[in-house]
Amino acid sequence: MSGSSTSNDVLIIRGGIMGLLSARELQRAGARVTLIDKNKIGTESSWAGGGILSPLYPWRYTDPVNALAKWGQARYPEIAEALTRETGIDPEWTTSGLLILDDLEPDEHHTIATWAKAFDSRLDLLVNNDIRRCEPVVNNKFSQGIHMPDVAQIRNPRLVKALKVSLQAAGVDIIEDTEVTDIVIKANQVTGIKTPSGDYTADYVVVASGAWSTQLLADINVTIDVKPVRGQMIIIDSQPGLVSKIILENNHYIIPRRDGQLLVGSTLEDVGFDKSTTEEAKQLLQQAAIELVPALDQFKIKHHWAGLRPGSPKGIPIISAHPDIKGLFINTGHFRNGVILGPASARLLTELISGKRTILDPEPYTI
Numbered sequence: 001m002s003g004s005s006t007s008n009d010v011l012i013i014r015g016g017i018m019g020l021l022s023a024r025e026l027q028r029a030g031a032r033v034t035l036i037d038k039n040k041i042g043t044e045s046s047w048a049g050g051g052i053l054s055p056l057y058p059w060r061y062t063d064p065v066n067a068l069a070k071w072g073q074a075r076y077p078e079i080a081e082a083l084t085r086e087t088g089i090d091p092e093w094t095t096s097g098l099l100i101l102d103d104l105e106p107d108e109h110h111t112i113a114t115w116a117k118a119f120d121s122r123l124d125l126l127v128n129n130d131i132r133r134c135e136p137v138v139n140n141k142f143s144q145g146i147h148m149p150d151v152a153q154i155r156n157p158r159l160v161k162a163l164k165v166s167l168q169a170a171g172v173d174i175i176e177d178t179e180v181t182d183i184v185i186k187a188n189q190v191t192g193i194k195t196p197s198g199d200y201t202a203d204y205v206v207v208a209s210g211a212w213s214t215q216l217l218a219d220i221n222v223t224i225d226v227k228p229v230r231g232q233m234i235i236i237d238s239q240p241g242l243v244s245k246i247i248l249e250n251n252h253y254i255i256p257r258r259d260g261q262l263l264v265g266s267t268l269e270d271v272g273f274d275k276s277t278t279e280e281a282k283q284l285l286q287q288a289a290i291e292l293v294p295a296l297d298q299f300k301i302k303h304h305w306a307g308l309r310p311g312s313p314k315g316i317p318i319i320s321a322h323p324d325i326k327g328l329f330i331n332t333g334h335f336r337n338g339v340i341l342g343p344a345s346a347r348l349l350t351e352l353i354s355g356k357r358t359i360l361d362p363e364p365y366t367i
Helices: 017-028 063-087 106-118 129-134 156-169 210-218 279-292 294-298 338-354
Strands: 008-013 033-036 098-100 124-127 144-148 173-175 182-186 189-195 198-207 227-237 246-249 252-256 261-265 301-311 318-321 328-332
Touching: 008 017, 008 189, 017 033, 017 156, 017 328, 017 338, 033 198, 063 106, 063 156, 063 338, 124 129, 129 144, 156 173, 182 198, 198 210, 198 338, 210 227, 210 301, 210 328, 227 279, 246 279, 252 279, 261 279, 279 294, 279 301, 318 338, 328 338
Parallel strands: 008 033, 008 198, 033 173, 098 246, 198 328
Antiparallel strands: 098 144, 124 144, 182 189, 189 198, 227 261, 227 301, 246 252, 252 261, 318 328
């Protein structure tokens, strides 16, 4: 990294999964990193998501999204193990497997097979009783399914907490409850940021602000196509082992946690920055869960919340240097896949900043 005399090599704006993983990669590459968030670390979409370590229906995504996902899937076991060792906080990386129960069209099966071969992904086509053998509690009405046995999950809030503790122990400065009011640019070069409590200087500024990135960048006349998409979710307080697989149908999913809690999601709502929950969505998600697993009609909803995803065209994130403003980098727009795309995005960002050879071709993610 740069040998500048400024107080930081890199300032990262916002401390969600993307900011935290980026800080981890940059610190390990030798950078002095400060992470700054207008709220508490990881309390936006990173905390609100489900933590499925695969895009939903991955064959419906472009190769750039799947390439980031595949890189991250191979490294999450190591990340979880290292964080547990460093902090004593287990992010609960678990290979649950993913059972998809959609009634797919025949031509989509060809697409699935092509995708599976291209990305070396195991999947099994199931019919009738094969489904019940895979997941006994599934509704008998389903007659076909796809099982992806290698799909894992991670528990987002525990991952965020472990990353925060690990980064602080490594010397990364984490500043919470502090809003960035301005990105300072002089002669087409970033020099730092302004906040109500003071200014910070840096060689590089990384905007990893999720759905809020568009607003922040607009203040310096930088335009990106990222907007908030609300997702509501519920937790059903079940019993451990009742559901063993991640189950997906019609974009609704059930994720079984180790303690028996079942996370059910999610809605896709274009309502701007409104993070409120609705009774309609709560009932919709509960009914979708019972439709998948009828036994869930005897369990109560423990929690209901909403988060704002950073929606982007085709779900392809921006991981890029700004073409005209030296030192300004962007890492946002991961839509529903921030957790699984995070490790590769953070590594690619770090390589772009340091000028090293990149793990993937950066062109598809360029602003």
